[in-house]
Amino acid sequence: MDPKTQIESLRKELREHNYNYYVKDDPSITDFEFDKKLEQLKTLEASHPEFFDASSPTVRVGGEVTKNFKTVKHINRMYSLDNSYSLEDLQDWETRLHKIVDGDIQYVCELKYDGASISLHYENGKFVQAVTRGDGTQGDDVTTNVRTIKSVPLQLKGDDIPKKFEIRGEIVLPWDGFHKMNKEREEQGLELYRNPRNTASGSLKLQDSAVVATRPLECLLYQLAGDNLPFETQFEALEAARKWGFKVPPQSTLVNGIDGVLEFVNHWDTARKDLPYETDGVVIKVNKLQHQEELGFTAKAPRWAMAYKFSAEQVSTRLQEITYQVGRTGAITPVANLEPVEISGTTVKRASLHNADQIEKLDIRVGDEVFVEKGGEIIPKIVAVDLLKRPEDSEPTVYATNCPECGTQLVRKEGEAQHYCPNDQSCPPQVKGRIQHFISRKAMDIDGIGSETVDQLVEAGLLHNYADLYDLKYEQIIPLERMAEKSATNMIAGIEASKEIPFERVLFALGIRYVGETVAKKLARHYKSMDQLVAIPEISKTDETDLFSDAVDDSAIEEQGDDEVHTERSRSGKAEKLQELSNIPEIGERIAESVVEFITDPASMAVVQRLRNAGLKFSLSEEELSSRSDALAGKSFVISGVFEMSRNDLKKMIENNGGKVSSSLSSKTDYLIRGENMGPSKLEKAEKLNIKMISEQEFLAMV
Template structure:
């Protein structure tokens, strides 16, 4: 056996031992023998650098330094899941599914919902090439070097795998490893970590991958995304992933009815406490991938999946005081300052009280003993007061009448729950909040500039609005606290680079009330330029698809304000993108303009995504469900019977794939 063969044989053997230990939990070699073989391989690779392989098991020890994590756009968006908190919610969800699919037998996959940091890993020709954090679902951070240190993540796959695919899962920190890490910190007098989930998430952004390698992270996989996958159901996909070498939790189970789903939920609601890691619920998915395609997605979540959240843990503690926060829109949020208490793995010191109505409804008073839970096990909230422990001479809470920051009298619009500070341009938290929104990742995504730095710039009189950012000079920033030459230069360069951000994100960044990401995209696509949008009336705006009167009024009010107009003119003069740049497609036409299509079924010549792109490239719109506004349904094989029935009821023209191609090729 020559040297190269010897090195490869050792790599293959060590990869198998890693798989046995970290995935199958069935080691076939002692730790000592494994270390001896690993050191032998390290020496051979050192003596023969010409045979270096970045996927060798020796590379799992880390050592790569990443100072700035590259932002990468996901090939396929990572959606959130809709949550449910009762079995009635699940019955309603199944009814919605049945309405779309028709009266068909639906099989479900039930999986435990792991509380970790979401990750998407790309494999090409059986090798890990990229690992990206969830981020905002559209784009995340490239943490490949850190993920490679996790022993349960295969660097090489085995078996018959697709040429390219993404696999998604959670990076978690088992309780035993978390407790060991904390014990080590306590022994050296350091502050222990608060909970496994946050520690796992934070580990992915450590700059030194050798430090990540020291942490006992694990990776549990649950979803494969790609073209021409060799399976037709989600559950079958999980088994394929296991065969390729991935750690897929064995708790996943098939259910042929909601009753079987309920049995799975009831079992794990009790037995989850015996698991070696955190889980906060069950994810239920329609098993058939074809049915998943038929059901599609809402703006935020798949229609074919839902998360059932276990009942939140509750504790009681004392309410020490109530403070009031001012948001970027002027909305006032009352906050309960609590006697610190342990809740669902974290120390809770504060909880939202939402608004004046909530305080009045629960009759919450300072010094009360209150019951606290985590809503969806994320945000702490007060759910009740223990009246038996209320102090004598307790006084009802009087909601504030003036802004705690600028002392302006608060207003409350009829029909709205929250009070507002109307001092839009003079209230410091509102000014800082708007700038923090402007620079945020989903908006202008200005590298080198964070929320604290924005507050620092404002408090030092360097900026009064987001247009002022574009006039900042390095020499102005340098005297600020914690600012060195390099960080000041990075900040100015990041602001300059933000001029390349597309118009739809600039529009979102402006912070117009009720104009979120989705609305900003629709407005940018419809009006094309900020000038055209500025001239639109309320009547014009409500005619735009999915723009209601509330949004329309807010947009008009924003552009009627002279200060806003002045700021936008300044942004234009600095070169910020104020018009949509069309992506040139040589084959694009406008022959489908004004027409709405719904795509259903499986196609031979197009993938569903390619078919939708062809519609949009030629001026058409793709609808998610059939309605009276639908002009055509493009029907493939196995079209859902409910959609076919609804299309016939509404007398909507049904096109085959060939009919659609013929329509595109007409003149």
């Protein structure tokens, strides 16, 4: 047999043995026999480097060192999931689904494994890249490390594999492997790992892939993504993935209705304790992919999926002290400092007390024995106080009156739960927090600056607000501790590159209270430039008398000073701006008030002017403007059925032309864009509400 044929034959045989052992849990040869064949393949490959293949079983041993993990933008965004904690939550979710899709709904129930989310990319049946979830929009390239995980197939089986696709899953560390690793660390006198999830996640960012190869990590897959995939349902996609060689958990089950979901949940709430992996709930997905597409996404999560969280573990411990944290917007969060206690494999020392009302409601006091649980098994929270164990000298908690960082007296607006520090210009955590928000990935995405660097720059007096970033010089930052020449160069380059960030993200980066990503996009699309957004309506002279309608006569007006007239006109201009903002769809009164407060604050506007002078984009580009119009302004659309173009492109077209996309029909819907396979109940409802139905081609003619 010639060397090439021998190498290919060994690779094929070893891949099959790998699959049997790590995916099917049904080994067909002994470890000794496998190792002998692997050594034979290594020897042949070393003698014939011209036959190198990145998907060979020999690359599993690792050895590559990665100093920096490259950031990669996800082709398909990795959304988070909405959570539910009761049957009522699930029933409410199903009710919402039936408002959008017709007929009976089948669900796929999958166990929610607690690991590190990953996206694996395949081309022509070969593994090419692995990317962490990151912020959902972009993550880190950890291909070298993931390649060492035995249950990740490097070469897929079968002849019906799509040319290019990605598959999502969790990198997990089984309990047996976790305990074995901790036993070895204990023998070496090293600190023990806290829980499997954090250990698995940390393993993906180790610099030496040979170390990762020694860890008993596994990859459990649950979702395919890509264009024109040959499936009609989620369950069908899982079965295909399993056939191609992926480790798809066998517990995934197809059920009818919420009753079937509840049966699955009740069974695994107990049975999960016998599983080899850490789990924290069940993920329920609408089975039909057409329904998934029709349901779409919110800003953060798919409407067609829901995570049901198992009841959290609860323990009691002593509350030692209450301290207060200051957020970037000045919001004050009281924090319970606890006697350390272990919950679900993690040592908990602190828990959020949320706000003054929560403290008063639970009557929480220092020295109390409190019951703590992890909300959704992630975030620790205090749920009750053991009053029988309360010390006799206990005193009610008096909420802080001044900022713990700058001493400024706290304020609490009517109708709001939290107290705030109003000193937004010089309160250290607010200054640092605003800068960290400004440079974050979803905002200005400035490479080379982390939270520790921000702290250094602020403490060195180089940054007082985010506009100061654009005045930084290389020679100013190079003397900072742990600042290498390359780091300083990268920082300056990252700041310069951020000047190309589009207007809507600059607006989000400003950190206006309540203005998140979605609201920033709406404001940018509506006003098109910062000049239009900050413009306060002028009061014409003919309208001035309306401001003083209660005056007795003209002489009474003349007696009022210029300052009073200016103040009154300014107040009226703000009121008009407030009304203008509130008239924008989905911009509520609270958001409008916050925006007006920001654009009428001289200090904030001075910072914006400095950013403008630095060259940041404060208007939509010509290209963006040319793709937008007001042709559909004030019109509401619902999209239903299957179309030639993607639903996302349809939605984008509607929004770019001033229209609004809704998920369900109502009396406020102007048009139903009707595609193939639209359900009969939607047709019936549209006819009942007298909603105009148009085809894809008729819609395109409108724009």
